[in-house]
Amino acid sequence: MKPPAFDYVRPTSVGAALAALAEHAGDAKVIAGGQSLAPMLNFRLLAPAVLVDINGIAELDYIRDDAGGGLRIGALTRHHRLMTAPAVCDRFPVLAEAMRHVAHLAIRNRGTIGGSLCHADPAAELPMMAVLLDATLTLTGQSGVRRIAAADFFQGALTTALAQDELLTEVALPALPPRTSWGFHEFSRRAGDFALAAATATLTASDRRAADVRLAVTGIGETPLRLAAAEAALDGRPVDAESIADAVALVRAAIHPMDDLHGSGDYRRHLVGGLVARALEDAWRRPRAQSGEPT
Amino acid sequence: MNRTVTIGLTVNGNPVERAVEPRLHLADFLREELHLTGTHIGCEHGVCGACTVLMNGDSVRACLTFAVQADGAEITTVEGLGRVDDLSPLQQAFREHHALQCGFCTPGMLMTALDMIRKQIPPTQAAVRDALSGNLCRCTGYQFIVDAVVAVLAANVDTKEGDG
Numbered sequence: 060m061k062p063p064a065f066d067y068v069r070p071t072s073v074g075a076a077l078a079a080l081a082e083h084a085g086d087a088k089v090i091a092g093g094q095s096l097a098p099m100l101n102f103r104l105l106a107p108a109v110l111v112d113i114n115g116i117a118e119l120d121y122i123r124d125d126a127g128g129g130l131r132i133g134a135l136t137r138h139h140r141l142m143t144a145p146a147v148c149d150r151f152p153v154l155a156e157a158m159r160h161v162a163h164l165a166i167r168n169r170g171t172i173g174g175s176l177c178h179a180d181p182a183a184e185l186p187m188m189a190v191l192l193d194a195t196l197t198l199t200g201q202s203g204v205r206r207i208a209a210a211d212f213f214q215g216a217l218t219t220a221l222a223q224d225e226l227l228t229e230v231a232l233p234a235l236p237p238r239t240s241w242g243f244h245e246f247s248r249r250a251g252d253f254a255l256a257a258a259t260a261t262l263t264a265s266d267r268r269a270a271d272v273r274l275a276v277t278g279i280g281e282t283p284l285r286l287a288a289a290e291a292a293l294d295g296r297p298v299d300a301e302s303i304a305d306a307v308a309l310v311r312a313a314i315h316p317m318d319d320l321h322g323s324g325d326y327r328r329h330l331v332g333g334l335v336a337r338a339l340e341d342a343w344r345r346p347r348a349q350s351g352e353p354t
Numbered sequence: 355m356n357r358t359v360t361i362g363l364t365v366n367g368n369p370v371e372r373a374v375e376p377r378l379h380l381a382d383f384l385r386e387e388l389h390l391t392g393t394h395i396g397c398e399h400g401v402c403g404a405c406t407v408l409m410n411g412d413s414v415r416a417c418l419t420f421a422v423q424a425d426g427a428e429i430t431t432v433e434g435l436g437r438v439d440d441l442s443p444l445q446q447a448f449r450e451h452h453a454l455q456c457g458f459c460t461p462g463m464l465m466t467a468l469d470m471i472r473k474q475i476p477p478t479q480a481a482v483r484d485a486l487s488g489n490l491c492r493c494t495g496y497q498f499i500v501d502a503v504v505a506v507l508a509a510n511v512d513t514k515e516g517d518g
Contacts, residue, residue, distance in 0.1 A: 060380075060398060061377065061382075061398075062377045062379075064375065064376075065376055065377055066357065066376060067359060067376035067422050069422075069425075084447070090423075093371070093418055093419065093420070094400060094415070094418055097399075097400070097417070097418035097419070098378070098400055098418065098422070098513050099403070100377075101379075101398050101399050101417070102399065110376065110420075111423075112423060114423060139412075152423055159484075162400075162488065163403070163487055163488025163489075164413055164466060164469060164470070164473075164478035164485050164488060165403065165406050165412075165413040165414050165415050165466065165488055166400060166415065166418075166488065168409075168412040168413055168469070169412075169414050169419065179432070211407070249487070250483075250484065250487035251487050251488055294415065
């Protein structure tokens with residue numbers, strides 16, 4: 060279908076974009092890569108009066124070093140660049156792996172990290188990775204800047220803490236602990252489809268004990284989830300059949316997936332447990348992390 | 355509402371200027387305004403890949419890109435590759451490997467494969483299948499398309515393609 064008519068502005072600075080959002084209060088949509096927004100327009104699920112195209116704001120397209128080995132990523136950074144940037148591959152290989160599951164080549168050429176996070180699809184990879192990696196998001200408005208943890212940003216399906224007159228401008232990823240290892244597993248019906256469910260884990264291991272365990276899942280509810288109880292259950296133990304079974308039981312108890320077109324809630328609960336187990340096994344077995352510390 | 359925006363871009367090496375409605379997507383712009391009907395429209399929501407073109411060298415979905423967003427860009431469509439009597443290496447490989455039947459998906463397949471050459475995707479079945487996964491074909495079963503692309507990547511052909 061063809062999208063409804065809209066007006067179009069293409070600001071070249073964050074300030075001008077915010078002014079445009081304020082001018083059209085509540086009736087403007089920001090378009091970055093447009094890989095989620097354009098389908099919604101073509102389906103006529105949305106009919107904004109104005110599109111504010113931020114592709115001309117060069118100051119939002121960057122990947123920079125942050126203190127202590129972290130990264131600051133501009134909201135306009137394209138998926139393909141995020142997936143292939145040496146700094147991401149070296150310091151956050153789990154993120155690079157997750158990006159391979161984001162749609163397809165042509166979509167990754169256009170789609171942006173800011174767009175994916177703000178769209179907040181409940182089965183998308185990037186929101187889960189932001190939650191796993193304890194990302195801090197910078198939301199910029201005309202009255203100033205506020206920073207919010209990814210875990211607080213996602214409030215529901217397609218719903219975030221971003222106000223209508225704000226722009227997500229930056230995603231900060233704090234460095235992972237030295238020698239962090241990782242796992243990522245996703246199941247989708249076809250390559251590049253949204254996940255039916257996905258799970259990802261990072262941990263460090265010494266003396267056959269896991270530490271710094273982080274575990275996140277998506278596709279099981281309105282937002283991605285960190286699984287604190289399962290993380291705690293693994294801390295200080297080897298990742299083996301017994302500890303994995305404990306973690307999986309805690310994960311399955313913590314989630315409440317709904318039935319939908321693609322599968323029943325029970326199926327998703329079953330599926331995500333298997334994905335969690337595989338992600339943990341990979342994180343435990345994967346030799347030597349690439350988190351910045353020399354091996 | 356409905357005011358038009360004047361855009362200037364390069365399509366297959368030719369400068370183009372038009373006044374367009376902001377809601378006109380790039381695939382319709384190419385087909386309706388420029389009569390470049392080689393870019394096909396299948397699903398209009400980014401799933402099928404038939405409308406894939408190159409924008410500044412990167413493959414993009416022309417149905418998910420508005421023409422106004424291509425202002426200042428270099429666009430390459432399938433018409434920018436070879437001609438019937440002078441096929442590009444990729445087109446020649448598709449012909450030799452019987453990589454098309456009805457031809458509806460072929461322009462999108464070719465443009466995606468061009469981006470794979472540019473991005474130096476390794477010439478393996480797995481890598482090519484992964485990179486082609488966003489282009490649907492309902493005739494061939496994909497095998498011959500994958501073979502054709504692998505052959506071109508393996509030959510590491512120094513093509514003129516992508517120059518538009």
